[in-house]
Amino acid sequence: MDREALLKALSKPSPYGPDVELSRFNLGPAERERIEEKEVNRISSRLGFGKDLLRKADYLQVNESILSRSMREKLAERGAVVLPTSEALKKLDWVKEYSWRLVRPDTDKYTAAASLYSNELGFFIYVPPGTKIKDPIYTCLFITRRGYAQLLHNIVIVDDGAELNLITGCGVPDQPIGSLHVGISEYYVGRKSKLTYTMIHAWAPDMVVRPRTVVRVGEGGEYVSYYVIYSPVESLQTYPKVYLGENARATLNSIVVGESRGVYDVGSAIVLEGRDSAGEILSRNLGRGSSLIYARSRIEGRAGPSRGHIECLGLIDDDNATIESLPEISSSNPEAILTHEAAIGKISEDLINYLLSKGFSEEEARTAIIKGFLNIEEPKLPQQIREVIKRTIEYIASRATG
Amino acid sequence: MLEVREVDVAVSGRRILTNINMDIKSRELHVVIGPNGSGKTSLLNAIMGLKPYEVIKGSITFEGSNITLEPPYVKAKRGIVVAYQLPPTIKGLTTGRFVEELMKRFKVEGSYAEVLSEILEVKDLFTRYLFDKMSGGEKKRLETFLTLLTKPKIALLDEPDSGVDIESLNKMSEALKVVLNRGTSIVLVTHSPHMLKLLREHITVVHVLYGGTIMYSGLYDEVIPYIEKYGFSGALSQFVRV
Ligand SMILES: Nc1ncnc2c1ncn2[C@@H]1O[C@H](COP(=O)(O)OP(=O)(O)OP(=O)(O)O)[C@@H](O)[C@H]1O
Ligand SMILES: [Mg+2]
Numbered sequence: 001m002d003r004e005a006l007l008k009a010l011s012k013p014s015p016y017g018p019d020v021e022l023s024r025f026n027l028g029p030a031e032r033e034r035i036e037e038k039e040v041n042r043i044s045s046r047l048g049f050g051k052d053l054l055r056k057a058d059y060l061q062v063n064e065s066i067l068s069r070s071m072r073e074k075l076a077e078r079g080a081v082v083l084p085t086s087e088a089l090k091k092l093d094w095v096k097e098y099s100w101r102l103v104r105p106d107t108d109k110y111t112a113a114a115s116l117y118s119n120e121l122g123f124f125i126y127v128p129p130g131t132k133i134k135d136p137i138y139t140c141l142f143i144t145r146r147g148y149a150q151l152l153h154n155i156v157i158v159d160d161g162a163e164l165n166l167i168t169g170c171g172v173p174d175q176p177i178g179s180l181h182v183g184i185s186e187y188y189v190g191r192k193s194k195l196t197y198t199m200i201h202a203w204a205p206d207m208v209v210r211p212r213t214v215v216r217v218g219e220g221g222e223y224v225s226y227y228v229i230y231s232p233v234e235s236l237q238t239y240p241k242v243y244l245g246e247n248a249r250a251t252l253n254s255i256v257v258g259e260s261r262g263v264y265d266v267g268s269a270i271v272l273e274g275r276d277s278a279g280e281i282l283s284r285n286l287g288r289g290s291s292l293i294y295a296r297s298r299i300e301g302r303a304g305p306s307r308g309h310i311e312c313l314g315l316i317d318d319d320n321a322t323i324e325s326l327p328e329i330s331s332s333n334p335e336a337i338l339t340h341e342a343a344i345g346k347i348s349e350d351l352i353n354y355l356l357s358k359g360f361s362e363e364e365a366r367t368a369i370i371k372g373f374l375n376i377e378e379p380k381l382p383q384q385i386r387e388v389i390k391r392t393i394e395y396i397a398s399r400a401t402g
Numbered sequence: 403m404l405e406v407r408e409v410d411v412a413v414s415g416r417r418i419l420t421n422i423n424m425d426i427k428s429r430e431l432h433v434v435i436g437p438n439g440s441g442k443t444s445l446l447n448a449i450m451g452l453k454p455y456e457v458i459k460g461s462i463t464f465e466g467s468n469i470t471l472e473p474p475y476v477k478a479k480r481g482i483v484v485a486y487q488l489p490p491t492i493k494g495l496t497t498g499r500f501v502e503e504l505m506k507r508f509k510v511e512g513s514y515a516e517v518l519s520e521i522l523e524v525k526d527l528f529t530r531y532l533f534d535k536m537s538g539g540e541k542k543r544l545e546t547f548l549t550l551l552t553k554p555k556i557a558l559l560d561e562p563d564s565g566v567d568i569e570s571l572n573k574m575s576e577a578l579k580v581v582l583n584r585g586t587s588i589v590l591v592t593h594s595p596h597m598l599k600l601l602r603e604h605i606t607v608v609h610v611l612y613g614g615t616i617m618y619s620g621l622y623d624e625v626i627p628y629i630e631k632y633g634f635s636g637a638l639s640q641f642v643r644v
Contacts, residue, residue: 350490353452357486359478359507359552368503372494372531 017237246274258291267296287321301336481555
């Protein structure tokens with residue numbers, strides 16, 4: 001795409017989320033900096049990833065510096081690749097076939113900025129055919145610099161018959177930082193292969209976050225995602241879209257905990273392109289403080305027979321919080337069966353009373369109910385990932401409520 | 403142990419129970435019967451201190467302390483626990499997890515939990531969310547189990563037997579006998595003559611609640627045959643005569 005068109009796209013707002021002036025953030029290359037391990041560990045513990053991340057992460061980028069890219073030998077032996085995207089594009093000729101193919105650079109100002117200024121920083125992961133990587137791969141994208149625009153381009157390719165569990169944590173220290181995070185993610189799930197993707201976000205009250213994700217799942221493939229955001233934010237807007245081929249499956253789970261005055265515009269979209277494909281969107285939204293949550297979801301049935309289901313639940317835990325649930329189903333095929341259910345409410349007095357009658361204090365009862373509400377049963381998730389999510393949910397629920 | 407003295411109960415300003423008096427001692431089984439809407443559930447919930455039941459007159463004392471206005475969880479810690487007539491579904495909270503939580507809170511021995519869960523046959527329900535998609539009988543068995551699991555000094559049981567098949571009724575009464583023998587007192591609200599027959603030997607007193615007040619309290623033989631014969635309103639005029 002020519003530079004002229006991209007520069008023009010820099011002023012193109014997204015149809016979703018509050019429009020943000022990019023001039024607020026420093027897009028240019030930054031001076032060299034020292035990154036304290038202490039700070040990295042602080043972010044890591046906010047995400048529930050524990051200490052010693054420098055040694056544990058398969059890919060750790062802080063601002064623009066890549067601190068760790070410890071390609072585990074075991075993985076290398078099996079032909080798997082974890083590289084910064086920039087390096088992958090240089091070293092592996094074929095990677096460009098996958099770059100900016102699912103996400104158009106001129107989609108909006110954020111994609112345009114990433115395409116112009118990211119220098120293709122971000123992670124590239126390739127899993128060769130038939131290779132099943134059970135131990136999760138951890139990628140971490142952190143920001144410690146103020147007024148900074150972190151622009152990323154991630155590409156993941158899970159080749160035919162392969163499997164990958166990917167956990168990505170994005171975050172900042174628990175303090176004002178006034179930065180922008182834009183992550184472009186293009187994920188390819190091959191024939192009969194499986195990608196399980198868990199993403200955890202921990203931001204700050206003045207952070208602007210605009211991830212852009214598109215996933216293509218080949219014949220008989222499966223994509224399971226689990227997204228959790230549970231920190232304050234100025235505004236966060238994302239609307240990942242998953243295209244399903246013949247007999248492919250996707251389950252997109254999201255847990256959004258809105259806090260203080262944040263705007264959380266979080267969507268999930270599935271396009272049923274192949275016969276016998278099936279998609280499910282499950283979202284749980286907890287409104288606290290005076291946050292505003294838009295819970296969008298959309299399933300398009302283009303091929304049939306196919307199936308799609310949306311379940312979107314909201315719980316308002318503070319009188320000043322607002323949740324707007326916007327489920328959409330659209331079909332151009334009579335054999336696509338699409339359904340949705342949506343409900344928003346407050347914590348039921350009846351449930352609280354019940355737990356009181358069994359010896360719970362009011363506070364404990366609320367915590368137990370919120371924990372249950374956020375607990376999306378996802379049997380397809382591997383055990384290790386479930387543990388991470390369980391810890392996260394415990395953490396969310398245990399914090400002062402109501 | 404538990405004394406209810408001249409208690410009136412209101413819901414949003416409307417009085418629904420008047421001048422309730424009860425005196426429950428250790429190991430006693432008090433039965434409360436009465437027609438629909440007579441105030442049985444309100445009575446148990448008011449003793450427990452659950453919203454929206456408000457004690458507007460009189461007092462409730464337990465082991466010498468005035469507990470009239472104590473919040474339910476404090477009463478639960480003292481050993482007063484109510485079993486719901488219609489327990490609500492709690493999605494996302496598995497029964498097994500909840501059982502563990504109760505066992506921890508109330509320091510329940512594994513052997514006791516084992517005995518109760520065997521009798522009430524609730525093991526298969528542990529993987530399910532609390533009361534989610536359970537049959538009427540399953541819900542009753544589970545709610546009775548969870549209540550008795552807390553090793554209460556007084557268990558307030560609100561129709562644990564309604565909609566329960568004969569075989570389960572036997573199990574239910576067996577479970578009640580086990581806890582009575584351990585020293586638990588029970589206030590049992592029931593509509594089931596069969597359940598009453600099963601527990602007959604253990605029944606201390608039967609209270610007849612009618613129109614929001616206890617119209618008569620007496621031994622099983624003084625009360626139940628008359629109610630079976632004449633119905634509630636008919637029996638009440640008989641009681642006046644005896
Ligand atoms: N939460 C409430 N809000 C308003 N009114 C209530 C409430 N609970 C009970 N009542 C009223 O109080 C009266 C007694 O009701 P209660 O549920 O105690 O009856 P019950 O004897 O348990 O009946 P049943 O045999 O049908 O269970 C009824 O008139 C009922 O409508
Ligand atoms: Mg009742």
